[in-house]
Amino acid sequence: MAPMPAAGARAVPIFIGFTAAFSSLFYFLIARSGHSGGPFVNYIGCRMWCPGVAALVTCKCLGRSVSTLGWSWGKTRYAVVCYLIPLAYSAVAYAAVWLTGAGGFYNKAFLNLVSRDLGLGAIRDWLTILLYFLFTATISVIMDLATVLGEEIGWRGFLVPELAKRHGFAATAVLSGLIWAFWHYPLLLLGDYHPATPAWFYLPFFTLLLPAISFVWTWMRLKCGSLWPCVILHAAHNTFIQRFFDPLTVYRAKTPWVAGEFGVALGGIALVLAVYFWTRRHEVESEAGFGAAS
Numbered sequence: 001m002a003p004m005p006a007a008g009a010r011a012v013p014i015f016i017g018f019t020a021a022f023s024s025l026f027y028f029l030i031a032r033s034g035h036s037g038g039p040f041v042n043y044i045g046c047r048m049w050c051p052g053v054a055a056l057v058t059c060k061c062l063g064r065s066v067s068t069l070g071w072s073w074g075k076t077r078y079a080v081v082c083y084l085i086p087l088a089y090s091a092v093a094y095a096a097v098w099l100t101g102a103g104g105f106y107n108k109a110f111l112n113l114v115s116r117d118l119g120l121g122a123i124r125d126w127l128t129i130l131l132y133f134l135f136t137a138t139i140s141v142i143m144d145l146a147t148v149l150g151e152e153i154g155w156r157g158f159l160v161p162e163l164a165k166r167h168g169f170a171a172t173a174v175l176s177g178l179i180w181a182f183w184h185y186p187l188l189l190l191g192d193y194h195p196a197t198p199a200w201f202y203l204p205f206f207t208l209l210l211p212a213i214s215f216v217w218t219w220m221r222l223k224c225g226s227l228w229p230c231v232i233l234h235a236a237h238n239t240f241i242q243r244f245f246d247p248l249t250v251y252r253a254k255t256p257w258v259a260g261e262f263g264v265a266l267g268g269i270a271l272v273l274a275v276y277f278w279t280r281r282h283e284v285e286s287e288a289g290f291g292a293a294s
Helices: 007-033 043-048 050-062 078-098 107-120 127-163 168-190 199-224 227-247 264-279
Strands: 103-104 249-251
Touching: 007 043, 007 127, 007 168, 043 050, 043 103, 043 127, 050 127, 078 103, 078 199, 078 227, 078 249, 078 264, 107 127, 107 227, 127 168, 127 199, 127 227, 168 199, 168 264, 199 227, 199 264, 227 249
Parallel strands: none
Antiparallel strands: 103 249
């Protein structure tokens, strides 16, 4: 296929168009069924691969090699740091939830289910939590890599470097974060992926959260030139929040407003991280070609 005219300027709209087109099928299925999938059909997992497929198709349309998406591993220390960052901010966020009484520690009913699955008989609760953490921090993160890879090929593999050709670090982080947030809107409004708080709270909050947390993802992608640290970052974020800390939390009236991916605890930490990585923007903006349109 011959490259499209003015390919550089049109790259982002083409990518967004393909992403919207591919995602619309799964949004329809989610809206029709009323849920994101069950044990046999994973609509949300399929949807998560739509940005990745869109990036690959866009590269084909633009006559680009898919090698431009950042497949090289890069320096291992960035991968390790990207594993630890979500663990750290999740622990801080949920510690704040538990210590303030906005949510309780720990959910005994959930722990009983874990203990039953472990099948080790009557063991102490602290040991059950430890064993569950070890399984979550290893095999669960690895399992989540398969789905988040689809998103990261699109958002950080293609979109972030493309925006960085024309914008500075902060604008790249905010714009990519907003696109990422808007892409979630049909899922939030039509499916079951949303908290118990009203839409007037969680929708604007989520729209601010993703641009803030994107400062971390964007910095890592531009610093190491690889999408893999971002894949690990994304998988660790989803796993530690959704599979470990949140199920261990006893939900009370205030908990949905404070805990989880839609709670103010994570939002506050995301803003702190955004400021921190913004202060280190010179480390990525000094890279050759950053902010210079091709």
